[in-house]
Amino acid sequence: MGYVAVTGGEQAISASLDLNERRRVAGGRSVDVDTVLSCLPELVCQVQSEGSLWAPEVAAVAVKQACGSVEEAVFLMRAYRSTLERLYTSRVIDTNEMHVDRRISAAFKDIEGGQILGATRDYAHRLIEFELADETTADVRDRLRELEASLDASAVETPAGVLDRVPRVLTYLRSIDMVRDYPLDDTEPVDITKTPLSFPAPRSVILQALSRGLTQAVIAIGYAAIRGFGLSHPTVGELRRGTVAVTVDAPGAGADASEDDAYYLGSIPVTEVESLIVADEVDEDGAHRSALDVGYGLVVGSDESKAIAMSVLDHSLRADDVRFPTQDQEFVLYHIDGVEATGFISHLKLPHYVTFQSKLDSALRSMAEKEDEADA
16 A cells, blocks of 8 residues: 655645754764664664665665664665566575574474574673763774684684584474474465565465564564464474575576576575474364474564564464454554555545545534434
8 A cells, every 4th residue: 555655835845854854964973884784783684674675785874864763764675676677586595504603492402403592682681781882993893802802712613514504403393293384385476575465365475474574563463473362372493593595597597407507696694483383183083183383484684583473473374263363364464564554654644634524524413413302
């Protein structure tokens, strides 16, 4: 839908835009793009994820232009993305090939390949470090040298390449037929940046919409599904975070071209989650037994909460018997789109003189009729 256009007096609108720009520069200081990239990497990553475009420098400019507003920066990214020509379609990315820097399981203590904590705030005390208020660039460089020396001294030697092919935790459960896996669909995926949402939506649409949805909305609705407004209470079977390579086939290559013939474009950071949800099923003999459903989440960047919530909603939206809003495709997929939601809410600020006057006239007539009935 996207309510974004506005018409009105050109002079007033121009002055409004100038006032907004003056607010941006009123501090008299400029933050360069490199500073945004280095100091606010997770904000830049969120803008790229929700904007459906991996372009760090462009995202940093969008963050600067939007004065840190995530919604506005994502809007700018999607608008810019719509102007780009699409020249190639990448090869299917196999996350088994992920170069992992963090990988944990809440379901098993001992997993093949080991638990890899990596960089995380999970174990940090949430206390404001007020000394950061006076931190200088020199302090940052000194701290970096200290940390690198400390990490190098305490690092456990890791065999070369061991993080490139980390086995999946759920492989064992699949081998003993303990999981009801998510459906595999090899049909051509629908591109939701080109095709409007329609329902029922195929799984490719559901996963795309969840992955690029407003982070806080995906987490909030996923939380609702867990809290009792749904039937998807998960255990994280595996969470892995790392980078995956993006490649395209060489020009003129056939469908059977080998991966060695592909061109490497670069790597992007992703976070992947497979959650386990206990469910009941009926076998061929009519007997009930418990099984484990699998919910899947994969987001660009390192937002683990979003990836987990996505896995919850992936499972919720596969429900045959829709009992809760969190299981309704239209409710979830429409309302997690940040640009759509912001656009619709923002359009309420535009003039609605005619429609409101009509509602007011109707209300006044109703009041007058009730007064006449009371007098009679």
